[in-house]
Amino acid sequence: MKRIAILVALLALVGGGWYAWREYHRTAAPTSALEAAETMTAEALLKAYTEDENAANARFNGKVLLVTGTVREVKTPENGLVDVVLETGDPLAGVVCQFAQADVPATLTAGAPARIKGVATGLLMDVVLQRCASVE
């Protein structure tokens, strides 16, 4: 009986240690594999932030969004990152989708339709989505 108790305690210790190690070293899951909390146009997303930023922060920040629209501009890679800016109808503000350079498909060019999943981080000059992935 005592041996079984020791064995159970050891297993719990090893299991707990393995879980803690795995959790400590966990990296962010690829956005392409995550389900979007909401789907909307780039124009509607910017409008939501500019009309009531606090409400939009609470509703979107930290969540995966699927945003649709037209590509306004694809910016030159910098630090291995590429910004794909979606048209919003407002020349001063866009929805900026930050991609890892390797994740930007060749089809995402100015004027092309886009469906992009990304994690919303908030509004500065633009609404910013990070860890973006293009969706077919």
Added chain:
Amino acid sequence: MTRHLSLSAALLLATAACAQERYATRTGHIAFQSETPLEKIEAHNHKATSVFDVTTMAFEMAVLMKGFEFEKALMQEHFNENYVESDKYPKATFKGKVTGITAEDLKQSGSKAVTVEGELTLHGVTKPVKATGTMGLEPGGAIRASGTFTVKPEDHAITIPGMVRDNIAKEIAVTVQVDLTKL
């Protein structure tokens, strides 16, 4: 309908009349690092907004707290949920003034040592900050500025639990680099 204008968009509009005097970026890089014998923590944000007025030497930055990316997801979650409470305080801002360089210096290539003094608002608490760095005109016409400063979490009412206090530096080193283009 109350239409919100972000700090930077407002500055863009307000400065339209004298745009040639102002430089700005939407892709500033801010990184911070905490290093202790127990753990090294580093995070990067490549989406800082900054506006610099060459005439007055006023320098402003804003950054989204959820935009800081860590190597480890757990650290990023703790940073946002437990430390900076980014749901409650989604942005950090800095407003200050650059000294050590003149508008004339910025008409020719080459960088100079500068000091930037101002106020940092982080976690809803505003404190004075002094950064040292360099600023100068790049061959392509952009103004490149880079600098470093330190932040004490407790100065901004950021509470570090006792269990991990030794894992996090008492002073967090912050580095900033911006390539500002003419508006």
